[in-house]
Amino acid sequence: MNDNLIIAGKTYSSRLLVGTGKYKDFTETRAALDASGAQIVTVAIRRTNLGQNANEPNLLDAVPMSKFTYLPNTAGCYTADDAVRTLRLARELLDGHSLVKLEVLGDPQSLYPNVIETLAAAKTLVAEGFQVMVYTSDDPIIAKQLEDIGCVAIMPLASLIGSGMGILNPWNLQLIMDRVSVPVIVDAGVGTASDAAIAMELGCAGVLMNTAIAGAKNPVLMASAMNKAVQAGREAFLAGRMPKKLYSATPSSPTTGMIAKI
């Protein structure tokens, strides 16, 4: 079945996007990415450690840009200005690569997004030619504004970053999907495979996660589970589920041809 995810005109066969943080080492990172089947992987942009051995193993060796689409993020940024500067550095670092994940946080306890700073950063980045996939709250009005600015994917939280609380407000996700035409990708909050499947069954275009995989006891096995959950959820969405009803007078087995009562 030809059912690809299309972001900014580029086609991806996997609807699972994964982060590269919090793994034990780069070997585990790569094994988890391979098991997840993900093609788009998020990376962070950080200062080099001055004075430290410049020949230490690095992410680019374990996760080559020739095999994965890098999605540099602005994790840890609390202002539009910091986020924009971070992504300009990312574009320079990655040879002009313009697909980015914008996230501007509002509060270090909850990591809840600051949508006012997010909107401001999105405007600047789109004007500078970035293709912006944007992490945001599950507010449908803000989501629509971000699409109108020119963001190429809207990525609402399902619950807070790193919480593993799952899909807390499916109705808001539905409101967002009803209003925007670019891909809606659940970003943050997924805890286990069923959460990912639920997001996909709701009709989301994809799911982005990091901690749900890296924080599992066996990250590589969980990556495999997420791979299947996203595919299963997508197929269930496309198949169209049966309607829910409190009870049914039509059993699945024939009502005729029953053996006689003794």
Added chain:
Amino acid sequence: MINLTINGASRSFPAALNVAELIEQLGYTGKRIALERNGAIVPRSTYATVQLADGDKLEVVVAVGGG
């Protein structure tokens, strides 16, 4: 002598230098890094021609694991 702030830390250099020379002294020649000088990107192609000035604030970054 010039003083530079690199990734938030103060560093002194005996003589004026350009970005390419700084990168060599830091051991980053040939490494995939990006550099910002006083808030503006310094494109890789201009490293040899951008002369650093006393008091410049530099950020040198790499890609690391993140979500």
